[in-house]
Structures are given as structure tokens and as C-alpha cells.
Amino acid sequence: MSNNVYGYVRVSTKDQNEDRQRIALAEFPVPEKNIFMDKLSGKDFNRPQYRRLMRKLRSGDCLVVKAIDRLGRNYEEILEQWRIITKEKGVDIVVLDMPLLDTRHTGRDLTETFVADLVLQILSYVAQTERENIKQRQKEGIAAARLRGVQFGRPRKPLPENFEQIRFDWKNKKITSREAARQLSVAQDTFLRWVRER
Template sequence: MKKIYGYIRVSTKDQNEDRQKIALAQFPVPSENIFMDKLSGKDFNRPQYKRLVKKLRKGDMLVIKSIDRLGRNYEEILNQWRIITKEKMADVVVLDMPLLDTRQTGRNLTGTFVADLVLQILSYVAQTERENIKQRQMEGIAAAKMRGVRFGRPRKNVPGDFYSIKLEWEDKKVSSREAARRLGVSQDTFLRWVHGR
């Protein structure tokens, strides 16, 4: 008997999956057939997704809210689509994108071509946007650094008793670890002060 499965992915443990759950329930996907990962979409190394793919049989159906819930990597999305539709011979329904519904398109060559083409275009656009976001972030960070913005925790001020403790360290009367402990800083911070970094 053909089964309907659903897949939900949220990127972080704090993200709310309710919107996806409601959409799958309205399809309807039986709640016991919904698999969910709270992991990044950068790859397909996700335990619940792997369990789901193992369960898929010929004629079964996988329902997802949107293509980015499946993943974010262009080549891997195409590969997973091929595994599900060609190897497993299951249908895929992407609720936010009716053209990516293999129930209608998978029965003839033109329909399959259209679904594959739409998927490739969407995946390409998603990956290009991710690369653009990374590029904009790098440019923003570089521009901020040029304006003198400092990132990370603010550096600690060198305390007044540093110089006397540094002399003890130079005379090998105390170790760098002991000197750092007496100053209330990490050993790395003490050594950075010593070397003027």
C-alpha cells in the first residue's frame, strides 16, 4: 500500500516548525509519517531524513513545505531528488511550488523535464543567493574594520602590576601560568601582553 510521508527541517533547535507541521497536516500527511530534523540544510547528513529515505518505496509520496526545507546545497538537492524520484520511484510534492509535484509531471517526458528544469533553476537561485549573502557579509566586515570597528571581545587593559610581574617572569622567578594567575588573566593574554601584541 502506498504511503504518504512528510519531512520537516528547521535550522536550529530554537526555530519553530509549526508552520511546516500545519501545512503537512492539511495535505494531509499522517502525523506518524512525519520526520523532522533540527539541523542545518548544508548537507544531507541528517538522521531523520536518512530514516525517511530508507522507508520510501515505489509509489510512496514525500511531501515538503518548500524546496529549501529539503536542503540548501544545489548539487545535493538535485542528487536527492534523483534518488527519491528515479531510484526509489516515489513522488515528491513541494507544497509552495506546484510545478514541483511529480504526481502530475512524472507521468510523461515533458512533465518530468519541466519539474527537473524548475528544480535546477530554484536550486541554482538558492545557492547563488547564499553565496551573495556570504560575499555581502565579508564586504560588510571589511568595511567595518576599515572604519575602525573591532570585532570580538574588547581587549583587557594591562594592569599596573603587570610590569613588576613581567620582570619576575623574565628573571624566571615565576612561570607564565603563575604570572597570569596573579594578574587574573589567561596565560595566552599574559604572553600576548609580554610580546606587545
């Protein structure tokens, strides 16, 4: 029966807080050589180090993470990883930020197991709800900013001085939209968009 202690750290490239996670794991203590770390942006969850760690884990081992959301990016994924690690692999999990989520002390007592499962489900749900709320607040913030006239993206190209004359020629069918765009040194779509916006 193996009894190794492993740690997993995940940080996004934007939010560099790996030091806090590493210090917490070292204090547990998790041997430095047994700490696996992925640096990923929120949208990219391809986790090479996590996969390496999963291949190493054996029944009787212990996996330590600072927070529950290190295991997954949403409610279903966290619960699925928890199930695979604890039930399929027979590995204990310790979540440092949440002492209730320490399977070393559960499993023998039905009530403790029930409480840990319940806490896990609630925390996973709360973590996902918070992420969804952040996305919703961002969407609402962008919509409110647009109403105030804030422009997003690249600044608009100013209209060339000869635009009105070329538009007049195009409107009176003296030139095609393609020719108008060529004379203005812009894409045909840009010329037609300018026309629509006037």
C-alpha cells in the same frame, strides 16, 4: 504497490518555523504519524529522521515538503536527493511552495518532466547562490565593522598596572618572558602579545 503519503520537516534550532511547515503538510493532507522532522543547525546536516524516512519510502509513495531546500543544503545535494527519491525509489515528490515541482503530474508527459527538471535545477542553483551571498555579506559586514574599530570576541584583558615595569625588566634581560608572565598572572603568549601590541 504502496501508496503512503509522507512529509518531511527540517528546521534549524535557531530558526524555529516548524509550525508553518507542519500546518502546510497537514493541509495537503499528510497524516501526522507520517511526518518526520529533524531539528538541526545549518552547519550540522546529520539527519536521523530523514534517514528513517528514506528507509520507509516505497515505490508509489508520495513525499511532501514545504520548500525544495528541505531536501538538502546545497545545489548538488538537492539534485542528488531528488534523483534518489524519484528515479531509484520510484517515489513522487510534491514541493508545496512550487506547484511545478509535483512529480505526480509529470513523468507521463516529456515536456512536463523537462520543465520540472529545469525548474528544480534553477531553484537549487538560486538557493545555493543566496546562501553564498549571505556568507559573503556577513564577511563584508565583519570586515567593515573591524575597519570602524568594532571588536569581536571576548573583550581584551586590561594591562596590569605593573606591566610597563615588568616589560622594561624583560627588555633589559633581567627576567625571562615566562617569569614576566608569571609576575603578571597571565599566559606567556598573552605577555608576548601585549609586548608586540605596544
